[in-house]
Amino acid sequence: MTTYSSYVFTTMDYHGLLHSLADNWTSLAVAITTLILGWLFYVQRSKRPYAGIPVLSADRNEYLQDGRGLLERGKQYPSCFQVQTGTNWKIVVPNRFAQELKNHPDLSFNDAHARDSFTSYPGLQPFREILENDTFIQEVVRKKLTQSLGLITAGLVEETLLTYRDLFGESKEWQTRVIKTDVQDIIARLSSRVFLGLDLCRNQEWLNITKNYTYSSFEAISELRSLHALTRPFMQWFSKNCTQARLYYKKAQVLIQPVVDRRRAQVQAESSEGEGSSKTSDAIGWMVECARGRNIDYAAAQLSFSLAAIHLSSETMTMCLLQLCDMPEVIKPLREECRAVLSEHGWTKQALQDMKLLDSFMRECQRTRDLLATSMLRFAKVPVKLSDGIVIPRGSTLMVMNDWAHSSDHFPNADKFDMGRFAKLRERPGEQNQHLFSTPSADQMGWGFGEHACPGRFFASNEIKIALCILLLEYDFEP
Numbered sequence: 001m002t003t004y005s006s007y008v009f010t011t012m013d014y015h016g017l018l019h020s021l022a023d024n025w026t027s028l029a030v031a032i033t034t035l036i037l038g039w040l041f042y043v044q045r046s047k048r049p050y051a052g053i054p055v056l057s058a059d060r061n062e063y064l065q066d067g068r069g070l071l072e073r074g075k076q077y078p079s080c081f082q083v084q085t086g087t088n089w090k091i092v093v094p095n096r097f098a099q100e101l102k103n104h105p106d107l108s109f110n111d112a113h114a115r116d117s118f119t120s121y122p123g124l125q126p127f128r129e130i131l132e133n134d135t136f137i138q139e140v141v142r143k144k145l146t147q148s149l150g151l152i153t154a155g156l157v158e159e160t161l162l163t164y165r166d167l168f169g170e171s172k173e174w175q176t177r178v179i180k181t182d183v184q185d186i187i188a189r190l191s192s193r194v195f196l197g198l199d200l201c202r203n204q205e206w207l208n209i210t211k212n213y214t215y216s217s218f219e220a221i222s223e224l225r226s227l228h229a230l231t232r233p234f235m236q237w238f239s240k241n242c243t244q245a246r247l248y249y250k251k252a253q254v255l256i257q258p259v260v261d262r263r264r265a266q267v268q269a270e271s272s273e274g275e276g277s278s279k280t281s282d283a284i285g286w287m288v289e290c291a292r293g294r295n296i297d298y299a300a301a302q303l304s305f306s307l308a309a310i311h312l313s314s315e316t317m318t319m320c321l322l323q324l325c326d327m328p329e330v331i332k333p334l335r336e337e338c339r340a341v342l343s344e345h346g347w348t349k350q351a352l353q354d355m356k357l358l359d360s361f362m363r364e365c366q367r368t369r370d371l372l373a374t375s376m377l378r379f380a381k382v383p384v385k386l387s388d389g390i391v392i393p394r395g396s397t398l399m400v401m402n403d404w405a406h407s408s409d410h411f412p413n414a415d416k417f418d419m420g421r422f423a424k425l426r427e428r429p430g431e432q433n434q435h436l437f438s439t440p441s442a443d444q445m446g447w448g449f450g451e452h453a454c455p456g457r458f459f460a461s462n463e464i465k466i467a468l469c470i471l472l473l474e475y476d477f478e479p
């Protein structure tokens, strides 16, 4: 039994304790001062531009408020230039270097994005899951999702029909709709059908989490970028967007963990009975199969699918719908193609491949209404020399201009929207499998370019095609 006396210090103990406390406090003060000085040195240093590369703008607000306008002005330089962004100096590299940088072993995708996305902040774990967990998400998308596209087509079609019925109802009357919010709902539901399966894809709570987490986390990141580096660690606790990101992440954990546990048990039971894993057609099953002993935060991983899938897929589908509203004359030929192809093949992989005009239309939307003014954000692990002699310094971050898409040197009549532009290119001998919506290229880097080009592009292409095709066949719309 512990007696009271065992808690009483002797005078000697007391002095010893005071000394050791004083020592500890001194060490602590030294450590904190060193940290603060180191941090100030780092912040001061990161304010300085890199030597030897022209500076276009040292005012981070200019980039934050009118990045596109700023980059346009940067074209006056014959080669690279640098701008101060919300997080650090970025070296902007002309589009002509995309090819030579695309698989460069010394340029890191993960390091560049981790630095810009505050992955160590609570609530932003899903970004960490994409960027730091040893390419886990990339493997799940490349090896499992893309190879299961045939298997999930029927589910996507069924979910699209149900989603449209729930959103638009059965009435034949005209309705006024806000495209962007409808599209976010559609994409959240279709993506959830594939990533979570029937268990949760129609659960309103999950749909709110997946959409709201995506938007509040991106907002949180851009808010953090606009703050001074020294204040970020404190201000994140008072920011509404950061607080919401933390809250939705917590809610996702509560909602998803039981589903994950159930699916894990099922997948493990199937594999111990020797059944093939190809029967799995949702991302929880794929993640369990790809984990191979790795410690996976499944809620964060699910939200990282939402981040990757919902934001840019919704923007892309919104662009396509805006184009249909701006150019109603393209609706008829697209509708005819969808009808003809489906009557021949039904909803098969072949049908999606044969919707060549729709595919070309989507690529032309991506070209003309480009979402990304720059692409290929990369961190230089060592100095990287470009073919024109310019050296990208070690420790710097670069991004490549995505402006060839608007250049008449690359696309005849580049400023004209030509729905059949890429379908015609595919008719040239040997090019029938090129110029697809899902093909990354240096003159159209909406998917990025090189070894990190978006692995979700085949899924995104099918998902948007199905959603557009059903909308074209079942609904009329006008601006």
Ligand code: HEM
Pocket: 109, 130, 137, 138, 141, 145, 305, 308, 309, 310, 312, 313, 314, 316, 375, 376, 377, 445, 446, 447, 448, 449, 450, 451, 452, 453, 454, 455, 456, 457, 459, 460
């Ligand atoms: C229209 C929709 C989409 C667009 C426009 C898009 C675009 C991009 C871009 C520009 C990149 C960076 C590539 C680079 O820097 O070279 C990227 C990376 C990535 N995307 Fe997508 N994406 C879309 C949909 C998706 C979907 C649906 C998924 C998942 C199912 C996904 C998963 C990823 C992943 C995991 C990466 C990181 C690749 C890596 O680390 O190598 N994306 N995406």
